[in-house]
Amino acid sequence: MPEAIPLPGGGAFAFVDGIAVPVPRQALPERPTREFAEPLPLPPASQRRAGIGALQLTLAEAGLVVPTSLAWRIHGFDAPVPLPASPPGMLGVSLLDGAPVPVLALPGARGWRDAALLLELRHGGHRFALPAGRISALPSGGEDFTEWLGSREAASLLAMAPLAPADALAPPVANRDLVLFSAGGRDVALPVEAVVAVLPPLNPAPVPGGSVAAHRGEVLPVLDAGPRLGGAPTRLPAPLLRLATHPGRLMLVSAVAGVRAVPAAEIHPLRQGGLIAALARFGAAPLPVLSVAALGRPA
Known part of the structure; x- marks a missing residue:
């Protein structure tokens, strides 16, 4: 040609x-x-x-x-x-x-x-x-x-010719920031507002009925996300997420991938009250978005 x-x-x-x-x-x-x-x-x-x-x-x-x-x-x-x-x-x-x-x-x-x-x-x-x-x-x-x-x-x-279309800016896409992490052999996420801090890998101190760890001068109970998601307990030492719950809680996870912006239209809510609050279209497979309220309840 x-x-x-x-x-x-x-x-x-x-x-x-x-x-x-x-x-x-x-x-x-x-x-x-x-x-x-x-x-x-x-x-x-x-x-x-x-x-x-x-x-x-x-x-x-x-x-x-x-x-x-x-x-x-x-x-x-x-x-x-x-x-x-x-x-x-x-x-x-x-x-x-x-x-x-x-x-x-x-x-x-x-x-x-x-x-x-x-x-x-x-x-x-x-x-x-x-x-x-x-x-x-x-x-x-x-x-x-x-x-x-x-x-x-x-x-x-x-004067009879129409105006050419202007170079209009595309309307901004509404995004939700998600904290991506893995636990129990699964890739999952939490809304960024549900995570107060990410702690480096450590070994929580065992106490009767569970374990605790210190963060910003507070001793907080630690829950393990692995069994909550139907998987094996998290291998220690492991990173922790401080959840935006009251009272405060820390959660053991296998790895933290970081924060990703996902279009809000690609996050589809599920029934209220469950551990998985929504599914996000991210990557090759749907990404479960967890409910921080459900994580804060006793297992």
Whole structure:
């Protein structure tokens, strides 16, 4: 396939025997697409490599040269729908990427006879299109067309053109921070607000009925998360989590993976009162999110 030359709008074209042919999107390497209110020039590297500063549109006996800095995408021709009482120079409206875009007449051409392509352009925040039978590359040019865009005639035509979509920021995604750890041979998590502190591996002191450990001047009871989760007792020494319970408690775990942000929409609550409060979609398997209230109750 000939080299694909990108346009700012996310599409591309290739020259085949001197004729610009749109490149199917599935043939392009995937990359993020963005929409901009103002046109962007072709990437400088591509422009230098291809030696393209302007595009020459030809339609039957008419021709027009436009600078590549205005070009956005090359579409297959879609016959415009005429608009009643539209000013001279307006052929009608075509749907491009699902949006109505005015199609202007190519100077000297009679309508859109022999048109095979539509070149979408953006100027002054507006989008519009020009019909062409073929599009050729030029190293430079298009100054006359740029000057015409500043005329009163062009202003009256562009006033009918819709504004190009702005580069709107995506709404922020609501996240929940989870403390990931393993215990009883399972990977589980707790909401970050349920964990007061993470203690390094140590050996709790045995006492009648259980064990205790000190943290910040307090001697706190220690529970083992392994048997609570249906697994074997945790091998000592082991890290501990201080739980946000009252009174305070420490919990033995096998390892602590850290804090991860998970989209709130990917955390699905289960029935209330159980040890597993929710399942989070994280990694290859659902991640159980434990209930700190259930952990604080005696086993």
